[in-house]
Amino acid sequence: MGLTGGIGSGKSAVSARLAARGAAVIDADRIAREVVAAGTLGLAAVLAEFGPDVAAPDGSLDRPALGRVVFADPAARGRLEAIVHPLIRSETQRRIAGLAPGGIAVHDIPLLVETGATGTYDLVLVVEAPCELRLSRLAERGLPREEALARMASQASDEQRRAAADLVIDNGGSLDDLDSRVAEVWGELLTRRDAKVAAG
Template sequence: MVGLTGGIGSGKSAVSELLVGHGAYLVDADRIAREVVEPGSEGLAAVVAAFGPAMLGPDGALDRAALGQVVFADEASRRRLESITHPLIRATMERRIAAAPADAIVIHDVPLLVEGGSHGGYDLVLVVEAPRELRLERLARRGLPRDQAEARMAAQATDEQRRAVADILIDNSGSIDDLGARVREVWQELLRRRDATPAGAAGPA
């Protein structure tokens, strides 16, 4: 199994989409994180119990902006949220991984792979990176205020920490065409490693 990570604004989601286009089986932790706090879920009920009804929007769904302002400004609150959501996310991810075809190259997209100390559980770790200012510009275009973007970056691992666990680095400081070319190279390397792995042995799948 291949771990994919990168800091907020690095373009990790774009990389995962490109890998899916090549045939990867994606298990997206961000997407699952949203699923486990959907309206009516056990996760949402636990978040509201912990942080109050102000975390709900008018439609009864989680107000992510309100929750983000709380948890990214206070480490204790962030850890409290993680204690609620992480077990639910982990259980769902394990079910998705178990459902993958036997010959699939499974990409586990995990924003906090380094922070959670789980990098040792993967056959390979891919790290997407881009310069800090470029990441901030991308986040501003998404409507995230700079102070909130910087708070989220500060709550994540540093570039140096992510590079320290990377088997393959993916530079996303250029154009989408540049990124596509790099991801094609990475995909060919993943195929090569999978096909070179003896049956029954660990490999990037």
């Protein structure tokens, strides 16, 4: 299953709850960090493209500095994606190949709709939350409102994500509400998994 949603919508909260129920979660954001970690060819390529201003004093990637560049400039974001997306795809495929058959795999991928990859999944789950709530969550993480709005503007709209969704979770309420909705979705996933296994 592909799991997606806009920044601040609460994908991580949903993926954690699915993992607790037994799903194998592959986190695209985590892989994206790993492929540009210190000492990797990915980091070397990013620094070669964007220069020393996006390097931290210890030589690692200064992600906030890079974010300020690429989320303000679509062309720069395209150059970054051309470097990291092939690395992310390769590592994701490696991890999927290592999963046990018959399980439920959840690929937590923020840019699923933007990359046109919705057709590669058995189903797509979209997590939603109201814009102001998302901005509030991002502010709690230390992301200034203008930067948060720029990142939101660079992503697909709620309408575009909803059009690609097989299932939607509204994460604008309480944690109890979220738990209940995840339980419903998990039941749906088990039903679909069993039907697929039965069909051979």
